Amino acid sequence: MMQFMLLFSRQGKLRLQKWYVPLSDKEKKKITRELVQTVLARKPKMCSFLEWRDLKVVYKRYASLYFCCAVENQDNELITLEIIHRYVELLDKYFGSVCELDIIFNFEKAYFILDEFLLGGEAQETSKKNVLKAIEQADLLQENVDFQTRLFAAPT
């Protein structure tokens, strides 16, 4: 299973963090700091995999964002690259040519999409169409409720 996924910029700013193992805030911060440093130090020609502690880290850069996943030893690194790519495709379809700013300003949506694609560190849906449909429906549900609320909320 995937133990965690981090998205960060070239300057090392965290844009998304999804943890599938229980760790304290302090530990998460330490891991993030270390891993970000290690990945940013890699040269462009190096391979996308590195051994880190007792895990395998798979990372790929898309424009200004690094997508970094830590998987366990029996996991297939090459298919993890495909998982990362699928997530990027989902974001791209949802936001329409996604860029880093979209993820910054709509981070909660990025999480919602991730949570429709992966669950507990494994892929739950392998069809792009189905993931996007679910997000669409959930968004609609949100809007309907909001619409109702807006009509009856106290004036501000």
Place this chain on the structure above:
Amino acid sequence: MSVDGPSYFLASLRRRMPAPIRLRELIRTIRTARTQAEEREMIQKECAAIRSSFREEDNTYRCRNVAKLLYMHMLGYPAHFGQLECLKLIASQKFTDKRIGYLGAMLLLDERQDVHLLMTNCIKNDLNHSTQYVQGLALCTLGCMGSSEMCRDLAGEVEKLLKTSNSYLRKKAALCAVHVIRKVPELMEMFLPATKNLLSEKNHGVLHTSVVLLTEMCERSPDMLAHFRKLVPQLVRILKNLIMSGYSPEHDVSGISDPFLQVRILRLLRILGKSDDDSSEAMNDILAQVATNTETSKNVGNAILYETVLTIMDIKSESGLRVLAINILGRFLLNNDKNIRYVALTSLLKTVQTDHNAVQRHRSTIVDCLKDLDVSIKRRAMELSFALVNGNNVRGMMKELLYFLDSCDPEFKADCASGVFLAAEKYAPSKRWHIDTVMRVLTTAGSYVRDDSVPNLIQLITNSVEMHAYTVQRLYKALLDDISQQPLVQVASWCIGEYGDLLLSGQCEEEEPIQVTEDEVLDVLEGLLASNLSTPVTRGYSLTAIMKLSTRFSSVNRIKKVVSVYGSSIDVELQQRAVEYNALFKKYDHMRPALLERMPIMEKTATNGPSEIVQTNGEAEPSAVEAKHPPPVAQPANQANDLLDLLGGNDVVPVIQTSMPTKPASAGGELLDLLGDLSLSGPAPAPSVPSSQPPFLLDGLSSQPLFNDIAPAGIPPMIAYNKNGLKIDFTFERANPNPNVAVITIHATNSTESEMTEFVFQAAVPKTFQLQLLSPSSNVVPALNQGSVTQVIRVLNPQKQQLRMRIKLTYTHKGSPVQDLSEVNNFPPQSWQ
């Protein structure tokens, strides 16, 4: 003003706080901050506003506030005061609230916080909600961060949802079940009924998550594994459909249909087929099909091939399939994509033990990977290269690996150096090559070699008697170049101390002998003593080396002077040595030549019993060089009695020369203490191995065998081995017309309660003998001495030397394999005379 009425209402409106700013607004504002301090100020202000808003229990804006808090949390600021608010959001009826609430719970709450258990009830309700998206949120949260307690409470709900016909929920429930099982393995059983028809689903999401669930269960429980083996045909069918079916737009990735599902199925097949012939056979065809038909131009195809190769190697596949797998890996090695190369090297490393020959074919490609820029690839290539070194390719491989050692990063040097030493020790084609290789490592990676390499090297050098002159010359020259690498300096000092006379006499045959004077050599050694680069250990080596030269050189006065100077050294170790050596010059001068004479050949031993006397001359760490007492070496030219070297590293006739241990003369208490049990009379005590038969030893000394007259037919039997209940007797005959052939029959008996199966007896003899092993009577040694295994050995001994044999026994006892090596030295003299 009256309490009710419009004016009051309007006033209260004005007094109310302004609406909290929207999330996007906040993000925009924070991003305009130019410094960390500015950002912190903004954040603090907003946090204060959010806190007041929470205090007011404002339902309308709670969601917005928590979202903002989550953003600030991502920037690294504390957000724990929002935890309870997340719980309130989860409990709300609004979908937006729940969405943010659950997200907040996953980000801010974890199982360490006590409050997280408050979620349990909400999740339980939401798992039964009428809207599937709400159920989905609950399942997702439980599956990502549910604690053991929560899992125990809610496992029943998850199990119910696992049986639903709603595929959206079913797939989530499956992964949630995986999480529950990981947290509370005892609950695995309860999910078993629900797995009954999981694989009959058409929905790929459910199929994928079901395969993950089945994999988890099989990995955790051998019973489950046995139970699910029957699914192999179904899995094979699903996989076949994925490959054979035409284009499916919904699941297509670069022309391949649902690679994620294919990879998971292959992984499950691997687990099911391992150690099971029938399952392995059932999946043979599909594996071959996937291996040959998958498109390899993109990463996704290679991902599937990679998983296929892993599966083929792990199950009981037929050899043709295994060769196919290794060839795929070989092709991977040539791929432009370095990710693929990396993955290939990793897999080859896993298979190099079992399919050694197949991997050897790709050796040159692997060696090329040593030059790759990527650190991970280099490391894998190095490990694999060492695994591939054998007697045939050792020269070529070592050349490449030494080149690698020269140029690699420091993080590799220690491992590479150790690897080179190990490989050189196992496969060195000649002593000179061995010493050259060792020297090369010392000079290029000298500071990175492990501590035990110094004594190991000293032992190696001592044993290569004919190379002494060459070795000391090379080491001397190396010292002239560079004295910073301590292991090199230590070995060099030791050698110069031992063989300095060879250096002077210019005896080197292997290369042009150098001309040095005594003074030059002493200058170098004194330089080491004085240099800042030398560690205290190195200084110790140098001082002792100088001292030893007092019996080999003529400039004794100079040496005396040096030694006395260090008698007042600050370094206690050096001071002690100098004082002792001084004493040697003064009071014990008559013993000096004997004490400082050439070191005898040292043998490496595996065990170091307390009774064994460790021979030291006060410098090499006693524990590192465990010398079993070899024959005394009065002359430097004594031959290596390398009994342990069955491959016959040298051509010398193995001879035992022994003498009974002489009691060390009690001359000067302190000297004895400091130099341990070193026999002061020179020759080392007798070897402990043959000491079990002292009379025989004495016999071996004399040139006339004492038992010449006894008729060959009366050769007494002997016990060759008796350990762990296994006893092996040797009986002898000379029924053969050829008097040089001894016919030995072994009888193996087993006194333990369980039989020893797959019993294999192997023997080796020194070079001058020839051995022939005939077939054994059986390979099962019955228990409780109820029978024996017999086997005939014929030994040809044309030179009539003393028979020695090394035997190796392998057998299986009570289910576990046992292996033992032993020496047989107590052959009765009639057996070889």
